Amino acid sequence: MSEPSAAVLLIGDELLSGRTRDINLQQVAQFLEPLGIPVRECRTVPDIEDEIVAAVNALRTKYTYVFTTGGIGPTHDDITADAIAAAFGVGISEHPEVIAEMAARYAAMNTEFTPARRRMARIPHGAKIVKNPVSGAPGFQMENVFTLAGVPQIARAMLEDIGPRLEGGAVVHKVQLRGAGLREGDIAEALGAIAAAHGDVSIGSYPWYLGVGDHGVALVARSRDMAALEGVRGELEALMRRLGVEPVAAD
Amino acid sequence: MSEPSAAVLLIGDELLSGRTRDINLQQVAQFLEPLGIPVRECRTVPDIEDEIVAAVNALRTKYTYVFTTGGIGPTHDDITADAIAAAFGVGISEHPEVIAEMAARYAAMNTEFTPARRRMARIPHGAKIVKNPVSGAPGFQMENVFTLAGVPQIARAMLEDIGPRLEGGAVVHKVQLRGAGLREGDIAEALGAIAAAHGDVSIGSYPWYLGVGDHGVALVARSRDMAALEGVRGELEALMRRLGVEPVAAD
Numbered sequence: 039m040s041e042p043s044a045a046v047l048l049i050g051d052e053l054l055s056g057r058t059r060d061i062n063l064q065q066v067a068q069f070l071e072p073l074g075i076p077v078r079e080c081r082t083v084p085d086i087e088d089e090i091v092a093a094v095n096a097l098r099t100k101y102t103y104v105f106t107t108g109g110i111g112p113t114h115d116d117i118t119a120d121a122i123a124a125a126f127g128v129g130i131s132e133h134p135e136v137i138a139e140m141a142a143r144y145a146a147m148n149t150e151f152t153p154a155r156r157r158m159a160r161i162p163h164g165a166k167i168v169k170n171p172v173s174g175a176p177g178f179q180m181e182n183v184f185t186l187a188g189v190p191q192i193a194r195a196m197l198e199d200i201g202p203r204l205e206g207g208a209v210v211h212k213v214q215l216r217g218a219g220l221r222e223g224d225i226a227e228a229l230g231a232i233a234a235a236h237g238d239v240s241i242g243s244y245p246w247y248l249g250v251g252d253h254g255v256a257l258v259a260r261s262r263d264m265a266a267l268e269g270v271r272g273e274l275e276a277l278m279r280r281l282g283v284e285p286v287a288a289d
Numbered sequence: 290m291s292e293p294s295a296a297v298l299l300i301g302d303e304l305l306s307g308r309t310r311d312i313n314l315q316q317v318a319q320f321l322e323p324l325g326i327p328v329r330e331c332r333t334v335p336d337i338e339d340e341i342v343a344a345v346n347a348l349r350t351k352y353t354y355v356f357t358t359g360g361i362g363p364t365h366d367d368i369t370a371d372a373i374a375a376a377f378g379v380g381i382s383e384h385p386e387v388i389a390e391m392a393a394r395y396a397a398m399n400t401e402f403t404p405a406r407r408r409m410a411r412i413p414h415g416a417k418i419v420k421n422p423v424s425g426a427p428g429f430q431m432e433n434v435f436t437l438a439g440v441p442q443i444a445r446a447m448l449e450d451i452g453p454r455l456e457g458g459a460v461v462h463k464v465q466l467r468g469a470g471l472r473e474g475d476i477a478e479a480l481g482a483i484a485a486a487h488g489d490v491s492i493g494s495y496p497w498y499l500g501v502g503d504h505g506v507a508l509v510a511r512s513r514d515m516a517a518l519e520g521v522r523g524e525l526e527a528l529m530r531r532l533g534v535e536p537v538a539a540d
Binding site: 050051052053054058059061064068071077078080111112152172173191223233241258260 | 306334335404440480494495
């Protein structure tokens with residue numbers, strides 16, 4: 039098989055309205071990076087079943103893994119589980135083990151296990167459960183599609199349960215060098231030449247402007263080949279020093 | 290014409306690797322909201338021309354407006370302008386007015402106008418310029434597609450230049466009520482009934498968990514119909530109060 043890849047599908051009106059600034063793409067990407075599974079695409083769609091279904095089906099055939107976040111709570115706008123079932127053309131119903139676990143959890147909390155809460159135990163047929171140690175209601179895995187909660191702390195915890203199920207690839211290593219005071223226009227030609235000479239290393243250039251006295255450029259090099267990466271690191275450091283800027287290694 | 294809609298296309302490896310947490314979707318959405326132009330979809334793609342072209346062409350035919358961010362700087366990984374030209378099947382070359390303005394700007398800064406900096410004056414044929422008062426190098430408008438910088442401060446400034454070009458729609462008003470201590474499972478049935486009874490109002494439920502003593506649910510109602518929205522506000526407030534929670538209005 040070729041190297042694995044992933045896509046992220048963020049589900050929720052609140053992301054598109056600007057109410058909520060997403061952090062799940064970043065945390066999924068950071069979780070997958072050491073496993074050698076790069077995220078290749080992300081889509082954000084509203085709480086509309088047809089839109090979710092279309093996006094799930096576009097992504098699950100194109101990438102090794104798909105991670106969805108959002109829309110698995112107890113309220114009327116939580117429609118992700120139904121949309122995943124529809125995307126796969128399977129039924130959906132209460133999962134007996136999930137019902138049992140949730141019933142016990144709510145009983146221990148002296149909280150009524152309402153019909154709305156039972157909705158969170160509805161799992162597409164054929165899906166595997168993804169544990170939610172934070173608040174009980176689980177996510178699930180349908181073939182290569184993992185459905186997580188939208189609340190970032192819960193999504194993060196669910197990733198831990200998913201990790202062992204993923205077949206990783208060769209890890210992409212990275213080097214990041216920050217050059218304070220550097221301007222992209224002063225390094226672009228030399229940087230382009232370095233990038234062109236090292237096709238096995240991907241090099242990105244990211245300027246920052248936080249005010250007159252605090253600007254610069256961060257250069258990020260990525261490669262599965264450590265030796266090639268170290269070679270590029272040396273060239274990037276030399277490039278910065280030729281311009282009188284001391285490179286600072288960063289994570 | 291039906292109500293206008295928008296899509297956002299975020300371009301950049303740094304967003305998919307988890308290096309950078311996007312804020313441009315949120316700021317574009319917040320800019321468009323008072324103009325009555327809801328964002329309906331967002332995609333994030335890497336710095337790969339074919340991926341950018343495919344996404345631009347998928348979105349520009351489906352939505353009234355498309356806003357891209359990222360990839361218009363001077364370095365080798367800045368390929369958005371070429372990708373937009375390819376998506377529209379037009380050529381791209383240095384724009385004489387942009388060259389003149391940038392040459393004057395760099396001369397005033399006593400900075401060399403290098404070939405890399407000249408790359409930022411390459412504009413797809415037929416595009417209109419979008420002013421960049423922050424750092425000079427412009428964005429551009431190609432039919433219904435607006436190409437902005439990725440640096441959030443610059444993207445924000447470019448939106449100001451774009452605003453007058455947009456044909457807005459009926460503004461979607463919103464009410465947000467926060468209920469501290471509320472749990473979604475306790476309100477879901479009644480909330481679903483309110484949502485079902487008011488098809489012209491979209492109601493979202495967003496739990497927060499910031500610790501044992503700081504959790505609750507924010508209810509957000511949106512509608513173009515102010516009277517319907519105020520009716521729903523009253524019902525949502527009454528719902529919270531029935532559970533002993535005092536609703537707090539929020540932006």
